[in-house]
Structures are given as structure tokens and as C-alpha cells.
Amino acid sequence: MLSIRDLHKSFGDVTALNGCNLAVDRGGMLGFLGPNGAGKTTAMRSVFGLIRPDSGTVTWDGHPIEHSDLLTFGYMPEERGLYPRMKIHDQLTYMGRLHGMSPRDAGAAADRWLEVFDLTDRRTDTVESLSHGNQQRVQLAAALIHDPDLLVLDEPFAGLDPIAVDTMSDVLREQAEVGKAVIFSSHQLDLVEDLCEEVAIINEGTVVVEGTVRQLKDAAPIRHLELEVEGDANGLIATLEGIRSTDFDGLRHTVIIDAETDVRGFIARAEEAGRLRHFSYTTPSLSDLFREAVQ
């Protein structure tokens, strides 16, 4: 388990981390969310000792992270970087060797990952000759080459087309399934909701929301109500208690109400008032939770 506890880091006058707490278990996948400049990258770098925190601890399986632990971690930094004129198979093999793999194992792993990412026929091409999306795949392969126990990926989906997103998602899911701890940051909240059981939302250096997506949604103080009615909709909606906002797109009304509001009486009234064509009552989306958390 990776555990970040009460991490503080300032760069001059800028506070990057202000008591950041995070944890991700083996077999778990944590979506790390937050607006730009919230401290995601700084927190991820602290795992690899790339920045030294002012205070707080970063532990792996309960002990402070040592250099030997780093060899079992995989990292995809926000600043993508590969040797542009090196052949991709050579490049992946080199990364494997730096993580202590034998030449044979590193070469075989490079072959395997190129296969997974459908790049086998480009193994002797240089990185600079690849498209942006393919470079990103090689970058992920470089993080995975040594079969790490912990994967830390900074914006792995940024700039990918939907097909590449699917491939990348599948790989991350598999990694978590076989018992790896996976943490990744992203701004694509639908994707995170789809992929992750757990999320952490960081704002101004502090994790303000952390938990499983299910729990967070259930615990949210609001619910979404969507309805389409024939007849006087506005009068009907006015009978609801705890309305936070309403919206009408010309066809359907979207109402945000307090979670405590009992809507069963409302449904009965709606059916009386006219034909209820559509009705949905849902927990808020991750995007809503995110907006709520960082405002």
C-alpha cells in the first residue's frame, strides 16, 4: 500500500502541498483529481523522491520508500520524455535494464508491451517518428516494462484518441486486477468514474474528498431529478422541498435537490397532474462532486 501522510511542500511563496493525505492499496486503482496547480504532480513526484517534502511521510507497505523500492515502481511523468532518436525497442529495453532486469528479460518484456500496444511492426522506428498517441503508448510501456508493483501515472489519458483511451484503460484495469496499486491523475472525469473505484480530489494542496465513487455519491448532499411532464411542470416542481437549482432545456427539467428530500409523494403528485413521460432520480455525477469540492 502506498500511503502519503500530511505532506507539506512549498516552493518559495507558493504552497504546493498543504497537508496532503492519500492511500492506494495493492489491487486498487485511485483516480487523483484536482484543478490545475492543485498539487497533483508535486504529490506524485514526492513518491519518487524527485521533490523533498518539507514535512510529512510517504510510505510503501508501511516503511519509508527506499531506493530499492523505486525499482518496483513505474512512473509516467506529466512531462513526457523519451530519447527521440532511440529505437523504441531499444528504449524500452534500456528502461528495463535500469530497473535491474537482465538483457533477455528486458528485451522480452519490450516485445510483449509493443505487442499489447500494437506497435510490434514499429519496434525499430525511432520515437521521434511516432505520432503523439503512439509516443504516449511507448511512454506507458516504459513505465510498465519492469512489471512494477505500484504505477504512478500523471495524466496518462491526456491527448489520446478514444481508441487509445480504451487500450490504456484496459491495461490499467488489468494491472489493478493482477494486484498492482495504480494511481493516476486525470481531468477526464467520466473516464475516472468508469475506471476507478476510488477517487481523491485535491484542491490547493489538500485532499478535500477521498473515498469510493459509490460512497462519495451516496454521501453527496444533493440529488439530480430529471423529468418530462405534459401540463404545468413549473407548478409541480414548486411543490418540491429543498430545491437548489432548476434548469429547463426545452424538453426536460433538471432539478437539483437536497438528498434528504423524499420524492415519493412528488411522483404521486406528478402522475396526478398529467402524464409523466420521463422521470429519473440519481446521485450526482463525479463532475458534480468535483465542482462542489473545488469551489
Place this chain on the structure above:
Amino acid sequence: MSGIGAVWQVALRELRVRGRSKAYLITSALILAIVVALVVVPRFLGDDTDVYPVGLIGMGNEPIVTAAEQLANANDEPDEPPSVSIETTVYEEATVAKADLAEGIIDAILIDGREVMVERPAGFTGFPLLNLLQRGAATVELEQIVAEEGQAAADVIEVMTSDPLETTTLSGEDARDETGGIAAYAGLLLLYAAILLYGTWILTGVTEEKSNRVVEVLLSSIRPWQLLSGKILGIGTLGVGQFAGTVIVAVVALQVSGTFDIPSISGATIFNLVLWFVLGFLIFAVMFGAAGSLVNRPEDAQSIALPMTMSAVVGFFLAMATLNDPDGIAATIGTFIPISAPFVVPVRASLNAIPLWQYGASVILAIASVVGLVFVGGRIYAGGVLRYGGKVGFREAWRSARD
């Protein structure tokens, strides 16, 4: 991966990728071609005889010319062409001779065996011809004195061109043996050239990982000092390899073409020169590497090279002073400063002018400074690495690594 293992991996990548790059292969081939041409072409351009055209006016010039030629060629091997040949032209009119001298058709005019005229005062290198003619004239005069005294006809030329005094030294070597000094001087030049030629390779090479931003991935698994020393080792080996290849080819070409006779050098001298070449190159390579840690782009690298090149220049001139005074105070101080020791110590050792303890101490100091510089450089590297864009000050880099 063990500490040295990672260094080796980084170095190996440099050797593989850089060593196979077109830029490296083409420049290597080009340099070899130039060196061979420099050695071989002069061989075909002319024989070994220096020819001096001299104009003669009046009487009594020929004996001087003959004596001058004999003096110059006295120590020639019998089967080789003469070192010097003086071609004479007799002029009736002084004005014609002066006109030819002005146009460079002749190099000097001898007048009545008493006077010699050249076009202008000697430059920095002096006038070999003028010296020869003066000595020729002196010889002719001596021969006349010997004849007048009624002595047996002594061979004045032989006396003038031999060493009548036997020379010895405390150490039992030949006092006129210059090979030690020549070898030291050659070693000095080679080290100086290698530092100036390949230092900036290392400097710009170290910025590579920062400019392509692969550094963050690398430093997630290896330590900064491992990356830095691997880079220095790899690029340095390529540089020294190209340099050594060039020197070997040049030596072989010199031997084969016979342009220049290389004196035979003792094994101890060669060991001394190679040891200090390696130490000196390493010290400067690590300094260039550490400086490279402060900048993020190859374009910024040049501006930061000056302190290292200046150090090499100072070391070089200190060593030149050492050649003249190998156990003076400057030489002794230079021995204990790691950046001047690689220039000074091999010179003193070649001239047998350094106590054993000073030699040992300077080697230990040099090795210690290489190790120390690697760690200082690694720390600067770690501090400067994630600050993209612009130069990072030494202090800032040092502090941020400690934070």
C-alpha cells in the same frame, strides 16, 4: 540495480547510441583523413633538403658557401639527401642582385666575402641561412689562421661540429637526452587538446536528458550521480576513443612515411603520461559534466564552459613554466592543485624532478577530486533537474537538492 551497474547501463547507452550516430562516425572519419593528409602530403611535396638561393658579388664568397654547406650537413646520414643546399648565382651588377633579393629570387647577397645582405630584419624564428653563412665565414677565417701558424692542416669543420667535452649527469643519463622533455611536452599538448575538444561534448551531452525531459523517468529509478557519471563515462570514452585513434593513426603514419622520427620513449614515461592523461581528462570531464547540470538546453551550455577552458589554459602555461624549472615553487604548488596537476606532474616526472611522495600525493588528490566532483555534480544535477527553462544558479541548485 547496484550503484555501478546503473552507471554502466547509462554509459553503455551513450556508447551504443552516440557511437553509432552518423555525426560521430563521419567526424571520426574526417579527422582521421585530415591527420593522415597532414602527415603524408608534405612527404610528397618535397625532399628533405632546404634549398637557399644566394647571390654572390665580388671575390672570396665561394669558400664561405662551401664551409656553410659542410657545417650544415656534417651530421647527415651518408645515404640520405643533404639537409641544406646553397645555390649560388654570380652577379656583376649590385643593382640587379638587389632587385632579385627584393623579388625573393634570392634569399641573401654575399659581397666580397665580407658582407651579407638580406631583405629585412629577421622575424621571430631567426634566419637559419644567416647563421650558417656567419659560421661558414668564421670557419674560413679559422682555417686561414691555422694555415698561417704553420700547423698541420686540422679539419676545422670537424672540430666545429663535434662535442669535445664528454657530458654526464648525477643520475647517469645522457645530459643531452631530450626525449623525456619532448614526451612530456607532447603529452601536455595532447591533454590540452583533448580537454578543449571533448569537454564541450560532455557539457552539451549532459543537458540531453533535460532538454528531452526523459530525466524525470530516469531519476525515478536511478540516482542523479549515477546518471551523471554514466554520461561522463560514456561520452568521455567516445571522445578519448576518437582522440586515441587519431593519435595512433598519426604516429603510425609518421613512422611509415618517415616524415618525422619519433624518439623511443621508456615504458615508465608512457605509463606516467597515460595515467595523467586519464586523470586529467576525468577531472575536467567531471567539471564539464557538473557545469552541464546547471543548464537545461545545449544552447545555454557554451556560455558556462569558460571557467573550465580557462583552468586548462592556466594549467597548460604552468606546465610550460615547469618545463624550464621543474622543481621550482610554481611547479610544486601546481602539483597539489587537482586542476593543474595533470599538466604539471607528468612534466616533472618525465624530467625526474618530482619526489615520490609528491607524485603519490598528487595522484591520490586527483582521484579524490574526481570522486568529490561526481557527488557535487550529482547534487547540482538533482537540484537543477526539474526546473525547466533557463539556467539554474549553482547556489540555487545546491540548496534545492538539500531541501
